[in-house]
Amino acid sequence: MKIAVIGGTGLIGSQVVGILDAGGHEAVPHSPSSGLDLLSGQGLAEALEGSDVVVNLTNSPTFDEASLAFFQTTMDNLVAAAATAGVGHLVILSIVGVDQVPELDYYRAKTLQEDILKAGPVPYTIVRATQFFEFVDAVLSWTSDENTVHLPVTPVQPMAAADVAAAVAEASVEAPLQGVRNVAGPEVFALDELGRVTLAAKGDERPVVVDDTAGMFAAVKGDVLIAPAGAVIAKTAYREWLASR
Template identity: 70%
Template sequence: MKVAVIGGTGLIGSQVVTNLNASGHEAVPHSPSTGVDSVTGEGLAAAVADADVVVNLTNSPTFDAASADFFRTSMDNLVAACEKSGVRHVVILSIVGADQVPELDYYRAKVLQEDILKAGPIPYSIVRATQFMEFVEAVMSWTADGDTVRLPHTPVQPIAAADVARAVADVAVGDPLNGVLDIAGPDVLPLDELGRITLDAKGDGRAVVTDDGAGMFAAVRGDVLTAPTDARIAPTRYRDWLS
């Protein structure tokens, strides 16, 4: 099966390409560095030509209101190119609970991306993942100040990027879901506790202060970012990943 992976040189995309090729499929990575730009449309038609499946893993360069324009334009361009080329299955990666946090510009933009794909003419699959383990330190950096890191008590269920990539690759070569697959790691942890575990594992002497008004995830209410009951649970635990 020939799979075009748009955004195929990033954290998830590069692993999806590796996994697909290792299992005998022909996966080709595309990104601005290879001459493919989903926003301008440059190189997109050639990238999806003759592909059976297209996996779109492109991401907005910002998390603010401009992210909606990115996903709107890139998805409109991608759907049009895929329809013209006769692509039989389009896969995108989204976020567990994205539709439950309308206060966040980026989450609304991801829902917009999903809706454009759903409304299009091509069979599709949406893989929604929980927060990546690889991004925990970045989240902490947003509210770090001197010897403290302020984090809310928001429950999260982190998943390793490698587990995300395996799930996306599996979905790509399966029948279109015409729906959503939720994936998550095995551990539900409050974000402030996740920060303490991270600092302790790295021998970092900073203290985590619980502050339910701190950072992007302060807008999240309840446990909407954790896995629903029918989610696929990945095997990698956060403490094992840290070590």
């Protein structure tokens, strides 16, 4: 099976390519470095030619309101090109609970990406994943200084990028779901607790202060970022992952 992996050189994409190649498929990574520009459509027809499946792992360069225009344009271009090329399955990576946090521009943009895919003519699968372990340090940095880290108590169920990549690769070689597959890590943390676990593992003695106005995840209400019923639960635990770093 020939699979075009758009964004195939990034954190998830490079791992997806490796998994698919190891499984005997022909996974071809595409990115700006290979001449593909999803915003303009340059190189898109060539990238999709002869592909049975297309996996889209590209991401907006910003998390603000501009991300809406990015996903509108790139998905319009990709869906049209995939239909023209006769692609039989289009897979995207999204976020668990993404359609339940309209207060966040980026989540509204990812919901728009899903809606464009659903409305298009190409059979599809949406893989929704929880937050990546690899991004926890960045989340802490948004609301910290040299003395303290401020975090809300938002419940999260993070997972390793390697497990995300495995879920995407698996979905790409199966029949299109015409729907959503949710994947998540094995443990639920309050975000402030996750911060304390992370700092302790690094020997960082800064205290974590509960602040329900701090950072992007302060806008999230309830447990919408937690795996819903029927989700696939990955095996890698956060402390185990931290210890392996």
